[in-house]
Amino acid sequence: MISKRCCSSSWFAHILIIIGGLDLGLIGLGGLFGSNNWNVINFIFKSMPVVENILYLLIGLAVVWAIFGCNHKCSKCCDCSSCRVPDSK
Numbered sequence: 120m121i122s123k124r125c126c127s128s129s130w131f132a133h134i135l136i137i138i139g140g141l142d143l144g145l146i147g148l149g150g151l152f153g154s155n156n157w158n159v160i161n162f163i164f165k166s167m168p169v170v171e172n173i174l175y176l177l178i179g180l181a182v183v184w185a186i187f188g189c190n191h192k193c194s195k196c197c198d199c200s201s202c203r204v205p206d207s208k
Contacts, residue, residue, distance in 0.1 A: 160175070
């Protein structure tokens with residue numbers, strides 16, 4: 120889990136990753152059970168496809184942020200275990 124001392128970018132990225140993961144999990148369950156559409160993001164933003172696509176783009180960027188992180192570039196992430204770069208000893 121993300122530390123309370125992480126920067127707001129890391130918090131936002133983790134929230135988006137959780138939303139995207141739950142949405143993809145529900146899409147997979149809907150596919151297994153033969154349901155029409157369990158895509159929650161599409162259900163919420165059906166009349167606003169631009170907003171839906173922007174949210175998908177932000178989720179993708181959040182995954183990239185989670186992979187590469189801050190790399191100690193911000194002072195708050197020095198104590199954040201999810202952003203910490205391993206020591207090269």
